[in-house]
Amino acid sequence: MALDDATTGTLARKLISVIREELQKSINSEISDSLIATHLLTTSTSEVAGHLEVIEPGIEREDLHGIIERAISVLSPGSGIVFSEGETPNWIQVSIVHDGRTPLKNVADYRWIRLSTIDEVVPSVALGAQDDSRSWGWNLKVKTNKGDVYWASDRTFKGRLIDLAQLRVMNAIERAVKAENQPAALSKHA
Structure with missing residues (x-):
């Protein structure tokens, strides 16, 4: 069953937090929103699914894409147009x-x-x-x-x-x- 909009948003914010913590451990400094957005843009979907398994096991592929897209739009709002x-x-x-x-x-x-x-x-x-x-x-x-x-x-x-x-x-x-x-x-x- 597809996730509703509120759940997608909540999981997107949790995903951002998990990635921020993991990147801070490896880089050992403050992590910007643009760095996390770039990470989500360039990382394979299956690797991001691994991050989400920590938060919410068993996310369906379609929902996973929606969560990633929402996280990116939160981290870098607007279109640049x-x-x-x-x-x-x-x-x-x-x-x-x-x-x-x-x-x-x-x-x-x-x-x-x-x-x-x-x-x-x-x-x-x-x-x-x-x-x-x-x-x-x-x-x-x-x-x-x-x-x-x-x-x-x-x-x-x-x-x-x-x-x-x-x-x-x-x-x-x-x-x-x-x-x-x-x-x-x-x-x-x-």
Whole structure:
């Protein structure tokens, strides 16, 4: 039986605590949330299952993925996607895609592109050796109507967390396109 949302959240927080304690023992210093998030992103699902066995024996695989995704979203909230300010953003900050690389976080690679020029929003596998795609790490690309490809975020997403980021960009594109295609308001001086 699938875990409810509250139980998933409770187990995610307990998982974070167990991993923090184990990492502190091996590193012998204070452990940041981003280090734990990276650990969860790059560690195999079966190894994380071992951490969870200490807390809650017999977790089902589907629930395990949900707990891992929740823990990552608690440790590193948000999507890293940056839109222009305003009621309806028209621009998104992106970075240049370098072949064979995940986002480099190089200041010279960042650009602002108009949301209405984006034709495709494409998840791209960044980490994935297991058979189950829920264990993979994903980055998000956007492709413009001129064929240019950019990273929409520097963040790597685990499993289904990529779906939320992809949906966020697609909704912003839709709102921007609708706003651009609205007729201009009539002048009161006419």
